[in-house]
Amino acid sequence: MKDKRDDLASQIEELVSFANKLADTSRMQILKAMNKGFRISVKTDKSFVTEVDVNTESLLRKVISDRYPDHSIVGEEFSNATINSPFVWYLDPIDGTEEFVNGIPTFGTIIGLHYFGLPVVGIIDHPALNIRSIGAYSRGTYCNNSQIKLDNIDIKSSIRLGISKRTNFLRQGNEGILFDKITSSFPNIRIFDTCFAYTCAANGSLDAMLDYNVRSWDIAASQILIEEAGGKFLTIKKSAEEPSLAIVSVVFGKNEIVKQISESLTEN
């Protein structure tokens, strides 16, 4: 079967370059705010939001609408219009706002472009760490300009698994027992609680990441980053089809490890 994304061959370079420009814009806003300080508030779900999250997403939305008025946009900080374009931009200007507010540099900007539901471009940018990963359909995955091939990276120690904090496993009923089971089976565990874990899975620094009960904008860049690096991206569950509403759980990283974790999740 034909992959719809092949229709984009002539546009993809331009889309990648535009996505990079969005990441540059976001990074500039964030670094500026880190220098001069920013207001923090608490959202109704008790998570943090800063004026930087809101202003940056607002700016990115404007830049996209100016250039591609027909494209749809789904982002964390604004209510999302119905998707009425095959092109959808996913935006999370600061993934890990709790870390940003607490001075931990692992937060980052997530930008994903999907086409008919298939990921085309994915960027995760860490302004405070000066690390950017970018993956694009049929063009490979790069971290700070080095191409990543997950199959070429040896697994040098016991499996290094990133996982969501236990809080995530309590969001849709109490699934804490799954956190306990996975951390028992894979005790060499890391919890960063930001997209830095996705970056680490995408460049092979972690063998895989199990991300539990998150939103579409959180993982909008991960699939293309992983697949273009030769790894595996697996959806475990999804609460709805509508991307702006769905709560999703995914595991991704090196093929063999994703298989092991997926088996461990389903066995009794």
Added chain:
Amino acid sequence: MKDKRDDLASQIEELVSFANKLADTSRMQILKAMNKGFRISVKTDKSFVTEVDVNTESLLRKVISDRYPDHSIVGEEFSNATINSPFVWYLDPIDGTEEFVNGIPTFGTIIGLHYFGLPVVGIIDHPALNIRSIGAYSRGTYCNNSQIKLDNIDIKSSIRLGISKRTNFLRQGNEGILFDKITSSFPNIRIFDTCFAYTCAANGSLDAMLDYNVRSWDIAASQILIEEAGGKFLTIKKSAEEPSLAIVSVVFGKNEIVKQISESLTEN
């Protein structure tokens, strides 16, 4: 009762400056190695060691012996002579070698000076993050030159606890159930698996850190960093009195949180 460390009043400035010089030396070695590459091997306990760990500790030992020939030294990478001085330098040139080898920037150098068993100077330096914390007896704790007062930092969200990876809880018999219990009681958990968690506890970015079954050089800087910032450092258990042999478990950070975690550890 008199604190023996008060005897050092006239020397402390010199000792702090010397400890900073050691951290500079370590950072230079590490950054140089990151640029030109390095050899990796696996130790008998299956943990990683690189030529950078060994060469840096060797260099730091020489610098200390040249300046303070009477001081004792306890470090991770060499067999440790009997302690025969009231002054003991603890050295861990790369804490988090597994992360260092895998390209995760949270590793760091730990340097601690103790006097008659009491911590006098503690430094944790993160070359790849450009973050250095330093604490010294009666002189306060500073992170990149900003003084830290843990009591002045609000707890803005659910308790943010750093914890050792589950692997650590399996080192002295199977205490995995304790990991499960703590992560259940404090689900907003982070696992960095390097001294970056100590840095975060010392500067208030995490509310506390529960470090389980580690060695004396791992935590040699944490007590003075925390106490001079106005926080609490509590030893939970210790396998031996001899610092070069002991396996220790500690919890440290903001006073109220350390109290809560310590209570949670002891209740049935």
